Amino acid sequence: MIERLSVTTPGQGLHSITRNLRSALSGRLPDQGLCTLYIRHTSASLLIQENYDPSAQRDLEAWLNRLVPENDPLYTHTLEGPDDMPAHIKAMLTAVSIGIPIVDGQLALGSWQGVYLWEHRHGRQQREVLIHIGG
Template identity: 65%
Template sequence: MIRSLEINAPRQGLFMITDAIEPVVRDSGVRQGLCTLFVQHTSASLIIQENADPSARHDLENWLNRLVKEDDPLYTHTTEGPDDMPAHIKAALTATSLGIPIDQGRLALGTWQGVYLWEHRRHGGRRSLVMHIAE
């Protein structure tokens, strides 16, 4: 089963999407299987991360922004603004797809894990995800 999801990510940062994914998994009827997620963009990514303490997400965002700075003089891809090339690099360093096991009709995430869309542009927008759920 393949489904599309639209996620609003209006700014740079981590956006929890677990609550958007879980009902699709539940409604699929798959009890044991795999949920594959894919973000159809080159300046956003997907991660599984700490879902309880927001300071972990804040620290991740700050660390990646420090690692991949805007306005690097080496960038030649600059026509879409100073945050565009860094967003592409950040997406290349993280992941555009995730595979999450399904067990007993639910995502087999750990207690403190959540699924996040990581918007790398300062002014993001609607992001398209493809979900593939299979036994």
């Protein structure tokens, strides 16, 4: 089974898609299997991370922005603005696909885990995540 999840991001940062994912898969998961998520973009990524304390998300965002700054004079790919090349580098350093085991018909996320779309561009974006379920 392959589903498409459309996500509108308001701008740069970690955006939880856990609820959207569970809603899209409600009643459709096998007893056991694997849920693979894949984002079809080169300037956004996917992440499983803590969903309890928002300061963890802010710290991750701040750390990655410090690691990959905008307006670096080494960048030549600047046609789409100062956030374009850093967004590609951030997507390269993170993940465009993740796998989540399915156990007893549920995504086997830990108590404090959430699924996030990590938007690396500043402006509002429309992103598509493919969901593949293998049983």
